[in-house]
Amino acid sequence: METVSLKRIKTNIPNPIGNLCSSFQNNSFPKSRLVFVNRLSSFTTYTSAFIMEWTRFLCCLALFVVCANAATIEILHKIEDLKSKKFGHEYPRHGLLLLHWLANHISISQSEDILLHFDPGRQDYGFHYYNSTNNTSTTLPYLDDSSDRVYYSLGSLSSKAVRTKLPPYVTQDYYNALEDPKRDLDRIVLRVQRSSPRQADKVYITQAVTNEQEADYDPDETFEISTRLLTQVQILKTPLDLLQTLESHVTGTQNSDDPRLVLSKEKLLNHLKYSDKHLQSIFEDPGVRWLLILAGYDLDNRYNIHKKTWFCSTDEPIQHDQISSDPETLCESHSTVKIEVKSTQDGYARIIWSGLPKNILKLNTTVVLFSSDTSTELQRFTELQGQASGSYDTYLALNHGIQPRLVTYSFAFEHGFIGLRYSIIWRGPQFDEANRVIPTKITGYNANLQLYTVYGYACxxxxxxxxxxxxxxxxxxxxxxxxxxxxxxxxxxxxxxWVTNFKKVDDTKEYLIYDYVTVCSQKKTRRYRTADLSVVCPECQVLKWRGEDCFVVSFSSSS
Structure with a gap:
């Protein structure tokens, strides 16, 4: 009976749970348990096979979705294609300015390889590694760890390590639009070869999203930039020969590589007479102005903000030939305002300013130094003495993040004390510890050397x-x-x-970073102007490498 019962269970009951119930009824738990385990193994085998097939299907489906997502990223082939996009198109967004900067820091070979003039893996200019392998909601095409490609992102101006390394024309609107959430939206992402870190094969523009959303970049605002578009941006730095351009419109011999030549004669003259005039006291580089004009930047809104910032009259001349050589307001000028921090011979902060118009100088203005872009405590104070351009040497030790601001001030008597009141007109760029100079390669070694400053001392x-x-x-x-x-x-x-005495301070995905901070290691340290790396090889031959490119701070021998 027991054997028959087992056969009956095995033959007639396809459900292993039923086998277990029958075995309990027949008081044959030990043998029925064996049958249950065997049947369960068989059932598990079938189930596992089903799960494996289903998993394969899901993986293929996921791969299809990723590939489909990558395939849906639109490629922009010319500057005109940027007109319908939001990327950097209004104040204070900085995307188009980033794109201009990038295009002028790369070379494009005849085979359309993008050769970088920097190493993003070294965090040059604020680039940082973007991890797509652990981000299931990434907008960009997925890269696994075994891939020879890696992503690097640039543009997060909320990071001091990024904004201090980019030029003032990229960051000026960020500094002067503190309450505007649009000031830090735009990003540029490079896809770089691991085996050749100075070569990129993809360039993307995109928009950051808030942390509450699943994706880190907005898929609807992510686009690939072609090498042709980058080439067009590079062409814009070449001055436009107006007579030759107008003649080419008559003869029909326009060079199609120059995006300015596709404009009609009327539009070209209108841009030069009005649009370019509005921008030239905001952006010094003509190539930047041309890119903004051709890409559809909101010029009217930007110019209205500019007029309000610099107290321009509402009826200043707008004709190109009416620009004054001695302007009353900045809007009548053909130059930009510059306020920056450099170094004295002794390693202290030097304030430099230029381009201040008459109406600003009449407002009892001065340039004040602050320790950071968020600080409200004045570090150094000096009067401009009515000078539109000049410099002033302070005794504030040069340090990373110092920011100059143009302010109007007055003295007031309150509660028995005389106090200083000030109102900020314009914020200049923060000082970078290495003066925005990237590290210099040590010839013959996979290493780089950089000179920088901490409190005015060479490090x-x-x-x-x-x-x-x-x-x-x-x-x-x-x-x-x-x-x-x-x-x-x-x-x-x-x-x-000694190099081996340097202290490890950080690392990136590609580099280990070691520092020697002189001010922290000696009670009395001289401020040195330059650094030299001496390498003794096994054959005792001394190899000298002089880092001329690293002379970023003027350090003197005085203590």
Missing amino acids: ARIYIKSSFTDWKKKFAGSWVSFYTNDQDPDHKYTHYQ
Whole structure:
């Protein structure tokens, strides 16, 4: 009976749960349990096979969705294609300015390879690694860890490490639109080869979204930029020969590579007479102005904000030939205002300004230094003495993030004390510790050297490629030496530090970063002008590398 019962269960009951119930009824739990396990194994095998097939289907479906998503990213082939996009099209968005900067920091080969004049893996100019492998909601095509491609993103101006390394024309609207959420929306993403980190094969423009949303970039505002469009942006830096251009319109011999030549004669003259005039006291570079004009930037709104900021009259001349050589307001000028921080010979902050119009100088104005872009505490104060251009040497130690601001001020008597009241007109760019100079490659090694400043003192930073695993052995007899003058002989250094004594401060996906901060390691440290890396090879031959490109701060020998 027991055997028959087992056969009956095995033959007639397809459900393993039924097998277990029958075995309980027949008081044959041990043997029925064996049958249950065997049947369950069979059932599990069938179920596992079904799950595996279903998983394969889902994976294929996911791959299809990813591929479909990548395929739906629109490619923009010319500047005119930007007109219908939101990217950088209104104040204070900075996307078109970023695009102009990028186009002028790359080369495009005849085979349309994009050759970078910087290393994004080293975080040059504020680039940072964008991880798409762990981001299931990424807008960009998926890259796995085994891929020879990697993404790097640029444009997050809320990070001091980014905004201090980009030129003022890219960041000026960010600094002067504190309450506007649109000031930090735009991003540029490069797809770079791991094996050739200075070569990109894809360029994307996109828009950041808030953290509450699933994706980090807006898929509806993400586009690929073709090499042709980048080439058109590069062409805009070439001055336009107006007579030749007008003649080409008559003869029909326009060069199609120049996007300005597709404009009709009437539109071209209108742009030069009105649009370009409105922008030239905002953006100094003619190439920037042309890009904004051709890409459909909201010029009227930007110019109205400009007039309000600089107290321009509402009836100033708008004809190109009516611009005054001695303008009363900035809107009548053909130059921009510059306010920046540089270095004195002794490593202190020097304030430099130029282009201030008469109406601003009459307002009891001055340039004040603040320790950061968010600080409200005045660090240094000086009067302009009615000068439209000039400089002023302070005794504030030069440091990363110092910001100059143009303010109007007055003194008021309150509660028995005389207090200073000020109102900000314009915020200048923050000072970058390396003066926006990228590291210099150490010839023959996968390493780079950079000079920077902390509180006015010379410091050195070394970037070691992650693949350079035996760098401590190679640099065991190497040191960084500091000089009071860039003309000093190699053996006349004033101070040095062994490379192996540098302290690790950070790392990126591609580099290890080591610093030597002189001000923190000595009680009395001289401010040095330059640094030199001396490498002793195993054959005891001394190789000298002088970092002329790293003379970013004027350090003198005075303490």
